[in-house]
Each structure stands twice: as C-alpha cells, then as structure tokens.
Amino acid sequence: MADDGRAKRLKCDVAEVAELRGRVSELESEIAKLRQENRQQAGGIAALESENEQLRRRGQGEGNHEVLPVVVAATVDLSRVDTSIVSHVTSFLASSRELLNLALTCKSFGLRRPMSSLNWSLAEEVARQAVSSRITDAEMSSFPRYVSGATTWLSILHRHEHLLEFDVLLGDYIEHRNGDKTAVCATGDVKISTAVLSSYAMSSGAHYAEFLITGWPYIGIVRPMPGLDAGANHEGEFSFIGDDFSGLYPDFLAQRTDDWGDSDAHACEFSCCDGERGWTDWDYDQIDDEWEGMESCRSGDIVGMLLDLEQGTLTVYRNNRRLGVLKDGLSGPYCWYVSLVKTRAVTGAVSIKRGTLPDSDKATRT
Structure with a gap:
C-alpha cells in the first residue's frame, strides 16, 4: 500500500513539474515580446527626441528658444460633405457672390459631383434650395429656366437678390x-x-x-x-x-x-x-x-x-x-x-x- 502511495505522489509531482515548465516557457515568451516592444518604443522615443532636438536647434538659430510643435498634415475627404452641411455653412454668407466664392475655393464645392444624379455642384444645389425657399412660383416664372452650361442656379439666386430695381x-x-x-x-x-x-x-x-x-x-x-x-x-x-x-x-x-x-x-x-x-x-x-x-x-x-x-x-x-x-x-x-x-x-x-x-x-x- 505504501509503495502504491509513493508511486501516485511521484506521478503527481511529474505532472506538476511539466505544468510549471510549460508555464515558465509561456512567461519567457511573453517577456521576450515585452522586451521587443520596449526596444521599439525606445527607438520611437529616440526618434522623437532626435526630431525635437533638431527643431530646438533650428529655433535657437532663428532666435526662438521655444520648442516648435510637430505639425502633422491631414487630408479631409470632402466627398462625404453633403448639402445639409454646406447649407449650414452658407447660412452665414450674405449673398450669392459669397456662395460663388465658396464654389471657387474648392472644387469639391464647385464641380459637379461624380457620384450624384444631379447635374450641378454642391454650391449649385445650395443655391437651388435658397431660390426654392425664397421665391414664389409667380416670381420664378420671370426667370430663365435652368439650363446646364447656360443658366446656373447661382445666377438665378443672384437675380432674385436684385429683383425690384429700376434698371x-x-x-x-x-x-x-x-x-x-x-x-x-x-x-x-x-x-x-x-x-x-x-x-x-x-x-x-x-x-x-x-x-x-x-x-x-x-x-x-x-x-x-x-x-x-x-x-x-x-x-x-x-x-x-x-x-x-x-x-x-x-x-x-x-x-x-x-x-x-x-x-x-x-x-x-x-x-x-x-x-x-x-x-x-x-x-x-x-x-x-x-x-x-x-x-x-x-x-x-x-x-x-x-x-x-x-x-x-x-x-x-x-x-x-x-x-x-x-x-x-x-x-x-x-x-x-x-x-x-x-x-x-x-x-x-x-x-x-x-x-x-x-x-x-x-x-x-x-
């Protein structure tokens, strides 16, 4: 009976040792990964410190002893800008001429949208909405019809702003x-x-x-x-x-x-x-x-x-x-x-x- 007990304990000890060895191996692998990450971070920190030192030297050379900020260039996808956003922006504009300036500022506002079924740009669509909200059907009859390449919604809006003038x-x-x-x-x-x-x-x-x-x-x-x-x-x-x-x-x-x-x-x-x-x-x-x-x-x-x-x-x-x-x-x-x-x-x-x-x-x- 005693021998049988010792045999069982030996088997348990062998299993525990194998489990511990497996755990040690996992920890060593994790430690190796952490060391690799630390080295990468250290390299990144070193690169930033080097860039900061270069900027500091440049600032000192120009008489400015403050550390210059790092400027990161960003690209904005204006294809995601819809007419509701542009309408809100243009609510702060005073005239159709300022809306025209907005169209000329960026082709995303001023050129026809390739993914749209409309034949005009964002700025044109905003001008059309403005005309529709301000002009009666009777007044609209006094304007030329919209014709692509000839009459624009911006020109119709401009004319509406100067309707009643002794010309x-x-x-x-x-x-x-x-x-x-x-x-x-x-x-x-x-x-x-x-x-x-x-x-x-x-x-x-x-x-x-x-x-x-x-x-x-x-x-x-x-x-x-x-x-x-x-x-x-x-x-x-x-x-x-x-x-x-x-x-x-x-x-x-x-x-x-x-x-x-x-x-x-x-x-x-x-x-x-x-x-x-x-x-x-x-x-x-x-x-x-x-x-x-x-x-x-x-x-x-x-x-x-x-x-x-x-x-x-x-x-x-x-x-x-x-x-x-x-x-x-x-x-x-x-x-x-x-x-x-x-x-x-x-x-x-x-x-x-x-x-x-x-x-x-x-x-x-x-």
Missing part, C-alpha cells in the same frame, strides 16, 4: 437716389421722366409691390420692351401715356410680341396726385376720374399694387387699405414703372420693395 431710366429728368437702384427721384422742374423695372417681367401668377412716395408720382405697369433702354437716347421728357408722347407710340408698338396676348391695355397707371386712373393701347388713351378707388395720396404714403394675372386685374392699395381694381382684362407680361415730376413745392421720388399682401385680401384669395 432703365427714360428721359433726362430722373436719376437713382444716392446710387440706390430701388429708389428714383425727379431732377427737372415740371418735367416728367420714367423709371422701369424692365428685367422683372411678370407673366403669370400674382405679384405685390409697395411704393413709398414723395410728391405725386404716377405708378403702374407697362409691357416689357427691351428695345427701349437708356441707350435708346430718349431725350427730354418721357411718359408711356399722354398726348404729348403719342409720337412715341409706334416705337412702343414695334416692340410687340405674341406673348402680349389679347389684352389691349399696354400701359396702365394710377395718379397719386388726384387718384385718377389711365390706360392706353398706344392708339387711344383713356383717363377715368370717377372710378371706385379714386383717392389722392400724399408724401410718406405707401401705395401697394397687386397684379393678379390669374384674374387679369391690377388692384391699388393705400397704406394697406384697398382702394379698388384699377384695371381688369389684363393678360400677357408686364413690368412695374413710375413717372416722376419735380415741382416748386416738392421733388417727386419713389422707392420700391417687395410687399406682403394685406390680410384683408389674403382671405379672399385663398
């Missing part, structure tokens, strides 16, 4: 006020001249504009006539309505296009002096001094004009109060215009801006 001055007695194209003033005593928003042709939908007046201007709509610009040398006085200007009517009618439609009201205006309304087919003028909305205005008033080409009407407002329908039966495109006169008492002036339809009329249009 054409006709006659010698009118000028922009302090260089501001949204405002004009008369310059000649008892001489009439005219300013037109020729680049903003309204051909469909509803358009509402507000005119802040000084004196007694005439405010109305006229057919778009690209041939009648400042370079046409219309000297002296100028107006679209009146016997004194009937000699110009053939020039006006020569601008006619099929887009004018069936309406023969080619110019229509409201007189802020006495509230009269007038319109013409450039063959015969008609003045009405007994219409429903006849009411004079005074300096400081805001005259509102609603051109509704779905209804074919032009409605006048004074300080957000509806005066009446100035003219009906309208069709085809029109532009806003004003005619000004300077008198001894006051110098005629007008500024224009996009307006919001008065609440009293919003209910009737919805």
